[in-house]
Amino acid sequence: xxxxxxVFGIRLRFDGSLSRNKHTFRTTVNTERGVxxxxxxxxxxxxxxxxxxxxxxxxxxxxxxxKGG
Numbered sequence: 500x501x502x503x504x505x506v507f508g509i510r511l512r513f514d515g516s517l518s519r520n521k522h523t524f525r526t527t528v529n530t531e532r533g534v535x536x537x538x539x540x541x542x543x544x545x546x547x548x549x550x551x552x553x554x555x556x557x558x559x560x561x562x563x564x565x566k567g568g
Contacts, residue, residue: 500552501534502527508543521545527552534562 503526510519524541528534534549549559560566 500527500529501531501558502550502552503534503537503547504550505547506545507541508545510543531562538562 504524506521506523507519509517509521512518526537528537538544538547547559547563548557549562550556551558
């Protein structure tokens with residue numbers, strides 16, 4: 500199981516209106532595929548952290564790649 504937490508980014512509609520403001524979230528999913536589906540459906544994010552609940556290992560870079568700098 501994986502825990503995904505962070506802050507959602509602002510999401511704009513095509514007409515320029517807001518469909519989502521920034522707010523925090525925390526959810527759990529059972530599979531790697533579930534993690535990727537959540538990330539693809541819910542982006543953008545201000546911050547995001549993905550943790551394997553069994554090992555407590557931070558897998559954010561595994562799923563999203565290294566941070567660009």
